[in-house]
Amino acid sequence: MKKIASYPDSLTEKHFHYCPGCTHGTVHRLIAEIMDELEIREETIGVAPVGCAVLAYEYFDCDMHEASHGRAPAVATGIKRVHPDKVVFTYQGDGDLASIGTAEIVHAANRGENITTIFINNAIYGMTGGQMAPTTLEGQKTTTTPYGRNLKEAGNPIKMTEMLSVLDGPSYIARVSAHSPKHIRKAKKALKKAFQMQLDGKGFSLIEVLSTCPTNWGIKPKDALNWLEEYMMPVYPLGDLKDIKEVE
Amino acid sequence: MKKIASYPDSLTEKHFHYCPGCTHGTVHRLIAEIMDELEIREETIGVAPVGCAVLAYEYFDCDMHEASHGRAPAVATGIKRVHPDKVVFTYQGDGDLASIGTAEIVHAANRGENITTIFINNAIYGMTGGQMAPTTLEGQKTTTTPYGRNLKEAGNPIKMTEMLSVLDGPSYIARVSAHSPKHIRKAKKALKKAFQMQLDGKGFSLIEVLSTCPTNWGIKPKDALNWLEEYMMPVYPLGDLKDIKEVE
Amino acid sequence: MAEKKTVEKKVVFDEERCKGCELCVDVCPVDIIRMAEDRMNSHGYQPAEVPDEDQEKCISCTQCYQMCPDVCITLYKENKKD
Amino acid sequence: MAEKKTVEKKVVFDEERCKGCELCVDVCPVDIIRMAEDRMNSHGYQPAEVPDEDQEKCISCTQCYQMCPDVCITLYKENKKD
Amino acid sequence: MHEEIIMAGFGGQGVMSIGQLLAYSGMTEGLNVSWMPSYGPEMRGGTANCTVIVSDSKIASPLTSKPDSVIVMNLPSQDKFSPKVKEGGLVVTNTSLIEKEVERKDVEVIKVPANEIANELGNTRVANMIMLGAYLARKDIIDLDTVKDSLSSVLPERHHGLIPLNEEALDRGFELVKEQVSVK
Amino acid sequence: MHEEIIMAGFGGQGVMSIGQLLAYSGMTEGLNVSWMPSYGPEMRGGTANCTVIVSDSKIASPLTSKPDSVIVMNLPSQDKFSPKVKEGGLVVTNTSLIEKEVERKDVEVIKVPANEIANELGNTRVANMIMLGAYLARKDIIDLDTVKDSLSSVLPERHHGLIPLNEEALDRGFELVKEQVSVK
Amino acid sequence: MAEKVLMKGNEAIGEAAIRAGCRYFFGYPITPQNDIPAYMARELPKHDGVFLQAESEVAASNMVYGAAGSGARVLTSSSSPGISLKAEGISYIAGAELPCVVVNIMRCGPGLGGIQPSQGDYFQATKGMAHGDFHMIVYAPSTVQELVDLTYKGFDTADRYRNPVMVLGDGMLGQMMEPVEFMEPLDPAELPKKEWATDGAKGRETNVINSLALAPEELEAMNKKLENKYKRVKANEVMHEEYRLEDAEIAVVAYGTSARISTKAIDMARERGIKVGLIRPITLYPFPEKEIAATCDQIKKYLTVEMSTGQMIEDVRLAVNGRRPVEFFGRLGVVFEAEEVLQRLIALGGDN
Amino acid sequence: MAEKVLMKGNEAIGEAAIRAGCRYFFGYPITPQNDIPAYMARELPKHDGVFLQAESEVAASNMVYGAAGSGARVLTSSSSPGISLKAEGISYIAGAELPCVVVNIMRCGPGLGGIQPSQGDYFQATKGMAHGDFHMIVYAPSTVQELVDLTYKGFDTADRYRNPVMVLGDGMLGQMMEPVEFMEPLDPAELPKKEWATDGAKGRETNVINSLALAPEELEAMNKKLENKYKRVKANEVMHEEYRLEDAEIAVVAYGTSARISTKAIDMARERGIKVGLIRPITLYPFPEKEIAATCDQIKKYLTVEMSTGQMIEDVRLAVNGRRPVEFFGRLGVVFEAEEVLQRLIALGGDN
Numbered sequence A, B: 001m002k003k004i005a006s007y008p009d010s011l012t013e014k015h016f017h018y019c020p021g022c023t024h025g026t027v028h029r030l031i032a033e034i035m036d037e038l039e040i041r042e043e044t045i046g047v048a049p050v051g052c053a054v055l056a057y058e059y060f061d062c063d064m065h066e067a068s069h070g071r072a073p074a075v076a077t078g079i080k081r082v083h084p085d086k087v088v089f090t091y092q093g094d095g096d097l098a099s100i101g102t103a104e105i106v107h108a109a110n111r112g113e114n115i116t117t118i119f120i121n122n123a124i125y126g127m128t129g130g131q132m133a134p135t136t137l138e139g140q141k142t143t144t145t146p147y148g149r150n151l152k153e154a155g156n157p158i159k160m161t162e163m164l165s166v167l168d169g170p171s172y173i174a175r176v177s178a179h180s181p182k183h184i185r186k187a188k189k190a191l192k193k194a195f196q197m198q199l200d201g202k203g204f205s206l207i208e209v210l211s212t213c214p215t216n217w218g219i220k221p222k223d224a225l226n227w228l229e230e231y232m233m234p235v236y237p238l239g240d241l242k243d244i245k246e247v248e
Numbered sequence C, D: 001m002a003e004k005k006t007v008e009k010k011v012v013f014d015e016e017r018c019k020g021c022e023l024c025v026d027v028c029p030v031d032i033i034r035m036a037e038d039r040m041n042s043h044g045y046q047p048a049e050v051p052d053e054d055q056e057k058c059i060s061c062t063q064c065y066q067m068c069p070d071v072c073i074t075l076y077k078e079n080k081k082d
Numbered sequence E, F: 001m002h003e004e005i006i007m008a009g010f011g012g013q014g015v016m017s018i019g020q021l022l023a024y025s026g027m028t029e030g031l032n033v034s035w036m037p038s039y040g041p042e043m044r045g046g047t048a049n050c051t052v053i054v055s056d057s058k059i060a061s062p063l064t065s066k067p068d069s070v071i072v073m074n075l076p077s078q079d080k081f082s083p084k085v086k087e088g089g090l091v092v093t094n095t096s097l098i099e100k101e102v103e104r105k106d107v108e109v110i111k112v113p114a115n116e117i118a119n120e121l122g123n124t125r126v127a128n129m130i131m132l133g134a135y136l137a138r139k140d141i142i143d144l145d146t147v148k149d150s151l152s153s154v155l156p157e158r159h160h161g162l163i164p165l166n167e168e169a170l171d172r173g174f175e176l177v178k179e180q181v182s183v184k
Numbered sequence G, H: 001m002a003e004k005v006l007m008k009g010n011e012a013i014g015e016a017a018i019r020a021g022c023r024y025f026f027g028y029p030i031t032p033q034n035d036i037p038a039y040m041a042r043e044l045p046k047h048d049g050v051f052l053q054a055e056s057e058v059a060a061s062n063m064v065y066g067a068a069g070s071g072a073r074v075l076t077s078s079s080s081p082g083i084s085l086k087a088e089g090i091s092y093i094a095g096a097e098l099p100c101v102v103v104n105i106m107r108c109g110p111g112l113g114g115i116q117p118s119q120g121d122y123f124q125a126t127k128g129m130a131h132g133d134f135h136m137i138v139y140a141p142s143t144v145q146e147l148v149d150l151t152y153k154g155f156d157t158a159d160r161y162r163n164p165v166m167v168l169g170d171g172m173l174g175q176m177m178e179p180v181e182f183m184e185p186l187d188p189a190e191l192p193k194k195e196w197a198t199d200g201a202k203g204r205e206t207n208v209i210n211s212l213a214l215a216p217e218e219l220e221a222m223n224k225k226l227e228n229k230y231k232r233v234k235a236n237e238v239m240h241e242e243y244r245l246e247d248a249e250i251a252v253v254a255y256g257t258s259a260r261i262s263t264k265a266i267d268m269a270r271e272r273g274i275k276v277g278l279i280r281p282i283t284l285y286p287f288p289e290k291e292i293a294a295t296c297d298q299i300k301k302y303l304t305v306e307m308s309t310g311q312m313i314e315d316v317r318l319a320v321n322g323r324r325p326v327e328f329f330g331r332l333g334v335v336f337e338a339e340e341v342l343q344r345l346i347a348l349g350g351d352n
């Protein structure tokens, strides 16, 4: 018998602390597989966010740097400027990237900083127990929008990825989803391309991954996958938003 | 003889501290005229930035609130939420709005905060003596890009206004210029519309005004007008970028 | 069939990692994954399993592997060359 | 012409506000604005002026007013109804 | 009277609620009470616990490292907290999920097949109330009726329909122990 | 020897440069020196000034409120700084731009039509050097030649072509005062 | 007397603020204070108030700056790292002399640290919050009831002095539930009008909210004004409490959570015949300096107890001014137990 | 001996950093320190270094966090309000135990304040920089030469202790020109390799830069480790200077600009027969506590002189510990003159 799918080398043995069915884990696996496939584990420095993925540095078996909340792009910039020949990626949640870290991601993108950003959009603040994220949907109930997000008061679900695509700096920006095997495969392709862009020196790339938070959405993992497809995808349509080059 | 143009009522008698030929003054006058014309001086609370316009609170003859650097949109949000029936405007430079204050302007815009923002883009940090702004042009020499702005290292001239136009919150976004009487008249029209939008409760509006900084560009006031037209306008094309409604 | 002593597993679960989210169950096109009802891992989760009798039915589509957020699943396939 | 004692000014400058930037000079279509060479204000600037003899030439286009960053200029026009 | 209790179990087993219920009941009876959760990013799916103190004097710390009693609803909780109980203290353990014996000889152990009884009542989720009832039967600090009366104040309104079931669960736990004790 | 000088004028009149030139020259002659600009968002188009201290002992503060001398190149500067000069101190004033007399009787005043002389030399911008030359003629703290030699170190390279002109300007200011003084 | 309710410290803060007439909350989530924003998000709309989740703590403190300048009673809350991000904004609020209440439910740092209760932000709260010579008035409650009382009072104090007020709690106080009584709610419409607020210059001179002073003399004047205000605060606002101090020879000095745990240690020590009492600063700024100094004749030794490596101890030593030894007991990251303090008291009491 | 050059304090800092092997600068403009970034922007490219103007101080301090974690010698600089914005980042850097040098060219606050020189950030620099129990090592130069020497030394100290170092100057020191000598430049390639740095886990265990510790015990351990480090710092790194102290009965305690102005006042007072000398802390953290305490037998009175409303005076009082009176003279917003200090000394000396 031959192994056709198994635990990637670039993950440590540590069990994820994520809730049952949380797709943070899925994306971790994809990144690790890509590190395996591109053989860059020993060349890579990952930057962990503050958010549910705060312990990402315990899972990725490469050098890791924990950032302060929202500032992963700045931390990554510091690292990349010192080691332009290494691979640097950031992993950020929607609170981290689209709220407190707005300035940092906009400017890292605009500088075309040669890093790869993985942006986990789960429409909520997972770690802190389910507050509104800037990407929370209209009408969605969270602990800080107990009556459902009201656009007049709490603003609109923010389209960070569309917004960043307007800038000149980024080389590749795409939105993918982690809610089905098919989409997960596509997500991996996009992620791999984003890393390849960096290896090719093309500058900033960002992949937004629509992700679930069964715990704070208050539904079962399976239902979370459906909720994502039914409610999130229409607001955050999938696809490439910017691509300066085709990587084969 | 009848007066056909004179010092607006909504300006105090204080002399501007701006350098000779600096178009900050021009924009001040336009705003004051609009306050006069809309008869809103006593209803208006202006928010001054940190930048050359830091003393704007000495010039506008309405209630004024000095903000910390870059945070005028947040300060204005605080004010507007307390006084939703008053007119609130912010006046910000390109360092203030497009650099340190990126997160605050993005989120005020995205919330559709019912305020009016005047964004003075002079492609430089005026007040601090001529450092690179995020809007500084490629190759432009400043004290922090002494060899000319190099896009690879210092990033791209940022298109804040285009970027903000992608969001759902704003009602009216336009770019105008203050380098000739014709353009100044157009600028006033746009500014007035932006205030009118607020009065009509339409939400966030922003007018970017291309402006000169003869002192830190190191050229004569007249030459600055030409430099703006020749070099800035191609990078920052004028026009309406977003408009959810026609105001007659 | 009588020749085989132990089942050669095609679908192996790391039960300690499993959190019983059931995401793998749904995506299996041949419906062989189920939640173990007789045991719990040390975190209190009932792990997913493919019963021995169903192991052969696996068509190696890797859907379950793709879907498992906790990377619990190792998949094997008969060597083609045999 | 002999009837008038003092020139009725159409273009009046607040000389203390003026910073001598010369922006008004350029935009005047009838070219009547010039920099005063004989005086300086307290800030050390030579203010702009329209000489008395040229005041009448002003066509009230307001270009100078529009352009002046320091809002130094007040413009008058003959009353139409006269 | 001064009683320090830790209640622990998997997230979702309702240990926080019985803690609040107990504290609330204590307050209604005019006692000093405090309720303190373990908080923060517990490993997701790990254990949850809270500490309740009921006392007739002022409560200094709402935490305790040597509780008088623990109510443990799963194995990790038993492993973690039963060693901490005071000598002579009480462990109420959920034998439905915990096969392992409490290893200490110097504490009293009350065994409650809480999930089984709850299932009998038709809803696993009231296993917590059964545990609390059992505890209350042994520790006579608060009247069972006070606790029942407090249900409507502590349970969120949408669960008020379940109050009778919860009362029944409290009773079942209570009776179970009263019987055991009287048998002894 | 301890000399505290303030030089002041409109922005663009070059008072900062003559300050630096003086400080640099002092350093070359082995003296302790400091140069301190007024900094920050001066009202744009307002006055600029700097303080230079040249001393044979350690310099405590690089600022002074009672300078030994002031060099003032415009009226606002004269209004602001001439009242601050020590009793018996020196005011070097630019009569090309300042008609007003220095009101104090207890200080020495040297009048230099700096702009006029500079215009004679063909470049208004060297008025500052004329003022410095005049100052140096009266205060014998640093050798004029040292100052000339320092020009190449202090002026930015792109202005090195103007060194002869600057030297001439220094000389003209210097001579003007030497004459006045000898006439006296 | 009002009915007692069982309430979490964090939520009690929210309710107290609303009863104090606060109708505006701007904040950003952070553990262990998330119940405050959640409470405000739920309750403020019922009072026509505004809850706004800001994009960051930096933005939140500037929204507070704006709202406070507009004359509103306004609350923000956060926990340690978030408070650091509010630093610049708070300095502006202090510089512009605006009232507001800032809650810090401390967790353990530095950096991301952990979410365990801690008192490691004492220095920050009382001395070095941000650049420049300013102070917040800092209240240190030790029970849920005091969280309520001091939050409520905080709004008054803030208005009276036009100064930011901090309520300094920790994760334990914020998360625990205790019975609590509330005061009658205040109607914000009946609060005195703030004549200086920016609410549109209708029929009056314009108002300007500002902390800039370019001329050195103005700048000094602005700072002198603040300095004088702090002198008034020091003279009038000090609060502290004493426990079993009458005949004590050892005094524990502790605030907040540390103080409540220390009372138990003191009771235990008293049982063993050790004459020990408690001095509990309720205001950390102004610090009860004179009040502590006044005990020096009687007290032979002081023991400062903190959940930090020793911060308030400096203020205690400044108060005692060398007249008596001041010892320290502290842990951080871990909430200590009364027994641990007792051991220290026994050691100290032993050589009496 | 190297040649003397006449240089602005700010630029001298930049040159000293480069000579110390610093090749990375991340910062954001602010008066009165703009010559530092300008210098670095001009000079770093000549040394294959990186100058990056960050989008904000928050971003700058996090870029420093990243670069320091990657093993580089890295500099950032700002002035008071900007330092407040760096607070959270600095706390992370301290928590993760990373070396870097942070320059604060103080201006006068609070809020926007003014750009006049000030020493109003002493508390912030030495005590309450941000949340949590950590300290920066703080150098307080008083001449341009010392700006150079201490910046250079700062990089070494930072590396040795894996701790952020602050060089605390003020607008006067940053803006003034003085003659200065430089040391030989260091080649960064020859600095000892930082084994802990994140530079790709080639053939080794992975490195993690982190300040998170969720378990209480880990959190306490992390803090204990820091505490022990600070003890070592206190034992080994104190620097101070004395001037005319031998037979003095009054000691002025002052640092930086205040100290240099005070020397003149002391000379003037000496001329009048007042026996006064100067104690000048060069490190503000660790503070020369023992060194000051050692003078208490001889000195009868202390006068703390600061450009603030009185911040360092607390550390002086803690050192003196009540044995002698400690008086204060200070102005802020305005740089005081030697004469003003002299008057105070005369007043103090009068009742000898």
Ligand SMILES: Cc1ncc(C[n+]2csc(CCOP(=O)(O)OP(=O)(O)O)c2C)c(N)n1
Pocket (backbone or CB within 6 Å): A050, A051, A052, A053, A069, A092, A093, A094, A095, A096, A097, A120, A122, A124, A125, A126, A127, A128, A133, G028, G029, G030, G031, G057, G081, G082, G085
């Ligand atoms: C300065 C600061 N502010 C707030 C927090 C609290 N905090 C931790 S994670 C988080 C948001 C997490 O949400 P997101 O980024 O969407 O990640 P998720 O947990 O959903 O994956 C917040 C607000 C913090 N640690 N630091």
Ligand SMILES: Cc1ncc(C[n+]2csc(CCOP(=O)(O)OP(=O)(O)O)c2C)c(N)n1
Pocket (backbone or CB within 6 Å): B050, B051, B052, B053, B069, B092, B093, B094, B095, B096, B097, B120, B122, B124, B125, B126, B127, B128, B133, H028, H029, H030, H031, H057, H081, H082, H085
């Ligand atoms: C927190 C903080 N950082 C930096 C500064 C310094 N600063 C003042 S204005 C300014 C930038 C001004 O540029 P811009 O916003 O473009 O306005 P302009 O002067 O060009 O009109 C900076 C960096 C400050 N005051 N506060």
Ligand code: SF4
Pocket (backbone or CB within 6 Å): A017, A018, A019, A021, A022, A023, A024, A052, A122, A126, A127, A212, A213, A214, A215, A216, E044
């Ligand atoms: S809280 Fe949400 S995002 Fe966080 S681990 Fe749980 S499911 Fe995932």
Ligand code: SF4
Pocket (backbone or CB within 6 Å): B017, B018, B019, B021, B022, B023, B024, B052, B122, B126, B127, B212, B213, B214, B215, B216, F044
């Ligand atoms: S520095 Fe530039 S922007 Fe500022 S006032 Fe002068 S010309 Fe205008």
Ligand code: SF4
Pocket (backbone or CB within 6 Å): C011, C027, C028, C029, C030, C031, C032, C033, C050, C057, C058, C059, C060, C061, C062, C063, C064, C065, C075
């Ligand atoms: S690989 Fe496919 S067929 Fe086999 S168990 Fe997994 S999902 Fe089922």
Ligand code: SF4
Pocket (backbone or CB within 6 Å): A021, C013, C017, C018, C019, C020, C021, C022, C023, C024, C025, C047, C048, C067, C068, C069, C070, C071, C072, C073
């Ligand atoms: S998807 Fe993974 S974690 Fe979930 S039940 Fe299946 S094996 Fe277990």
Ligand code: SF4
Pocket (backbone or CB within 6 Å): D011, D027, D028, D029, D030, D031, D032, D033, D050, D057, D058, D059, D060, D061, D062, D063, D064, D065, D075
């Ligand atoms: S109004 Fe027109 S014509 Fe008259 S002075 Fe001005 S620019 Fe010239």
Ligand code: SF4
Pocket (backbone or CB within 6 Å): B021, D013, D017, D018, D019, D020, D021, D022, D023, D024, D025, D047, D048, D067, D068, D069, D070, D071, D072, D073
């Ligand atoms: S435009 Fe205005 S400021 Fe400029 S020269 Fe003309 S009048 Fe004077």
Ligand SMILES: [Mg+2]
Pocket (backbone or CB within 6 Å): A093, A094, A095, A120, A121, A122, A123, A124, A125, A126, A133
């Ligand atoms: Mg999220």
Ligand SMILES: [Mg+2]
Pocket (backbone or CB within 6 Å): B093, B094, B095, B120, B121, B122, B123, B124, B125, B126, B133
């Ligand atoms: Mg600008």
